[in-house]
Amino acid sequence: SPSCPDGRKRRVCYYYDRGIAGVDYGEDHVMVPRRVDMAHALIRSYGLLGDMSRLRTRPATYDDIAAFHDRGYADLLGSLTPEAFAAGGEAELTARSFNVGEPSKKEDPRSVDNPPIAGLWDYCCRYAGGSLAAARALAAGGYDIAINWSGGMHHACRDKASGFCYVNDIVLAIRELLAAFARVVYVDIDVHHGDGVETAFVHSGRVMTVSFHQRTNNDFFPKGRGNLADVGVGEGVYRAVNVPLYAGMDDEGYYGLFQPIMEKVMEVFKPEAIVMQCGGDSLSGDRLGRLNLSIAGHARCVRFMRSFDVPLLLLGGGGYTINHVAACWCYETAVAIGKEIDDDIPQHCYDSYYQSQGYKLHYTVKKNLKNDNTNHHMTQTKNTVLRNLDKLAA
Ligand code: ZL4
Ligand code: CA
Ligand code: ZN
Numbered sequence: 001s002p003s004c005p006d007g008r009k010r011r012v013c014y015y016y017d018r019g020i021a022g023v024d025y026g027e028d029h030v031m032v033p034r035r036v037d038m039a040h041a042l043i044r045s046y047g048l049l050g051d052m053s054r055l056r057t058r059p060a061t062y063d064d065i066a067a068f069h070d071r072g073y074a075d076l077l078g079s080l081t082p083e084a085f086a087a088g089g090e091a092e093l094t095a096r097s098f099n100v101g102e103p104s105k106k107e108d109p110r111s112v113d114n115p116p117i118a119g120l121w122d123y124c125c126r127y128a129g130g131s132l133a134a135a136r137a138l139a140a141g142g143y144d145i146a147i148n149w150s151g152g153m154h155h156a157c158r159d160k161a162s163g164f165c166y167v168n169d170i171v172l173a174i175r176e177l178l179a180a181f182a183r184v185v186y187v188d189i190d191v192h193h194g195d196g197v198e199t200a201f202v203h204s205g206r207v208m209t210v211s212f213h214q215r216t217n218n219d220f221f222p223k224g225r226g227n228l229a230d231v232g233v234g235e236g237v238y239r240a241v242n243v244p245l246y247a248g249m250d251d252e253g254y255y256g257l258f259q260p261i262m263e264k265v266m267e268v269f270k271p272e273a274i275v276m277q278c279g280g281d282s283l284s285g286d287r288l289g290r291l292n293l294s295i296a297g298h299a300r301c302v303r304f305m306r307s308f309d310v311p312l313l314l315l316g317g318g319g320y321t322i323n324h325v326a327a328c329w330c331y332e333t334a335v336a337i338g339k340e341i342d343d344d345i346p347q348h349c350y351d352s353y354y355q356s357q358g359y360k361l362h363y364t365v366k367k368n369l370k371n372d373n374t375n376h377h378m379t380q381t382k383n384t385v386l387r388n389l390d391k392l393a394a
Contacts, residue, residue, distance in 0.1 A: 006303060009338045010144035013137050015055040015130035016040045020150045023123045026115050030287055030320045031164045033123075036150045038326035038350045043333050045348035051337045055146070057133035059125035060172070064132060068171045068200065070159035073098050077166060078121045085116040099160040114161035124167040127151050131169035131315060132176055138273060138311040139180035145312045145336045149329045152277040152317030154194040155222065163192065163221060164318075171200045173313060174207055174275055181272035181311070182206065185265055188213070189258075189301055190279020190317040191289030193226030197277075198240050205235035208269045212258065212282070214290060215244040228384055238392050241265065241385055246372035247290035250365075251297030253373050254282075258301050261385050266308055268392040273311045278302060280319025280328045284365035287320035294365045295328045302332045312336075323353045327361045 021037030043049060066074045076098050084091035085101050096102045101116040117123065127150040134146035154170055155163030170186065174197070177184050186201070188194035188211040201207035213226050232240035243257055265271075281289040283298055306312060314336060319325030327345075334341045345351060345359045357363035 006307060006338065010306070010336065011142065012052040012145045012147065012336050013055045013134065013143045014049070014052040014333070015057070015134055015146070015148040015150070017126045017130060017150065019126050020123060023117060023119060025117055025164070026110065026112070028110070029115065032320075032322050033150070035319060035322040035325045036316065038322060038353065039149050039329040041348050041350050042326055042330035042345065045346040046330060046334065046341050048330070048333055048337060048339070048341070051339060052147070052333075053143070055130070055133050055137060057129050059122065060129040060132055060167075061125070064172065065124070065128060065167055067175060068158060068168060073159045076100065077124055080116050080120060082116050082118050099162060100166070113164055114166065120166065127153065128167045128169040128172055131173040131313070134313055135173040135176035138313060139177060143311075144309070145306065145314060147314045147333060147336060149316040152190070152279060152315035154188060154190065154277055154317060155192070155196045157196055157199070162196065165196065168196045168200070170194075170197050170275060170277060170315060173315075174201070177273045177275070177313070178206060183208070183269060183271045184273045184275060185269055185271035186210065186275045186277070187262065187305065188277040188279070188317075189282055189298065190277055191282040191286065191291055192279065192318060193222055193242070194277060195222045195225045198225075198230075201236065202232055202240055203234045203236045205239060208239040208241065208265060208271065210241040210243070210261070210265060212243045212245060212254070215246060228381060231388055238388050239269070241388070243381060243385060245291065246377065248369050248371035249291045249293070249373050250371055251294055251300070253371065253378055254291070254293055254297060255300055257378060257382055259304060260382060261389075262304060264386055264389045266310075268389050271310060273313070274305055274308070275313045275315065276302065276305055277315050277317045278329070278332060279317030280325035281317070283319070283321070283324050283328060284369070285321050285324060285363075288318070289320075292365055292369050292371065295324070295331050295362050298328055299332050299335050303335050306336065323357060324363060326350070327354070327357070327363065331361055
């Protein structure tokens with residue numbers, strides 16, 4: 001059972017790089033890196049910066065990135081410019097072969113998940129550098145919790161971009177942790193399946209990956225991934241855990257799965273470090289996700305993982321209603337520190353973004369949204385996962 005009172009203070013370090021806020025995926029793209037700047041501005045306005053050390057670090061290097069990624073793909077990321085892409089020819093063809101700038105509808109160049117953005121390599125090196133520095137801070141033992149809200153890009157593959165993600169900072173950070181810790185658990189509460197991370201460690205006996213996500217039957221991304229029956233391969237059998245959920249999932253149902261499953265994971269796998277991807281697209285009212293979590297419900301999962309008093313790396317991820325995401329990550333920063341913060345958002349540079357939620361951190365979730373998760377489905381899912389985990393118990 002959890003071993004440390006919630007209220008106890010933890011040594012927390014925090015990575016923030018202002019160079020990420022200006023990154024532009026395109027005028028009407030749903031991914032808005034400025035949300036990390038909004039979260040940072042909130043964190044500062046609540047006075048939380050004084051309770052954490054700021055992680056200053058160099059951006060990741062080519063070699064850091066090529067430790068996991070294919071060199072041909074890293075070379076493409078390092079050399080591609082929007083101008084070269086637009087000029088067509090070899091640059092465009094190469095980029096598209098790595099799923100960068102590849103439109104889903106041939107005739108609509110805007111229908112691109114992974115655009116050839118200006119400053120792409122710099123962006124990747126900064127968010128990946130933050131996750132690597134955070135992992136190193138935990139490995140060195142100087143901190144209990146490390147935070148990088150600009151990281152959590154869980155879909156990036158060894159040799160291609162996917163789902164707005166170019167470099168998989170999570171895989172890089174876990175590899176770094178494995179140099180110091182025998183076993184690492186990865187838990188992913190983004191509304192999408194953490195496919196890139198699961199694939200990277202699907203054979204590993206030292207990394208357990210757990211994803212809670214909206215079901216990916218036909219329409220939801222990434223198609224065909226994250227089924228209850230996907231449990232890992234070889235040494236990794238029963239070390240991949242997938243918890244598919246239907247639309248409309250509320251706080252109570254979510255925690256009713258999260259708490260017993262993660263408690264069992266901690267009991268049978270005994271990880272020495274935890275990496276948590278805190279994608280804010282599982283929140284109620286997200287532009288892409290259809291779950292119905294409140295900020296309190298989302299953060300309760302963070303508080304639960306914190307309670308084990310095992311080195312904890314907190315990362316961002318998705319989140320497409322940017323005022324909700326920024327409020328959520330600010331609140332979760334306070335949870336990490338172990339400090340209560342007021343519901344009234346202090347006056348600061350972005351406060352007009354919070355008008356629609358009455359300038360409150362904890363906005364109200366949808367009351368009339370149908371919850372498609374039946375008690376039967378949730379019980380079945382929980383029991384199947386717990387039975388699989390039992391097979392790992394000695
Ligand atoms: C958009 O409005 O399911 C991109 C992407 C750009 C601008 C205008 C173009 C409109 C939603 C998404 C057409 C967009 C069509 N613009 C996008 C199979 C798809 C091919 C691309 O949170 N079209 C692909 C990826 C997912 C698909 C989700 C989640 C990341 C994370 C971690 C990645 N891709 C169908 C969709 C828009 C856009 C509006 C979009 N893309 C929604 N879902 C996807 O897990 C960071
Ligand atoms: Ca997930
Ligand atoms: Zn997502």
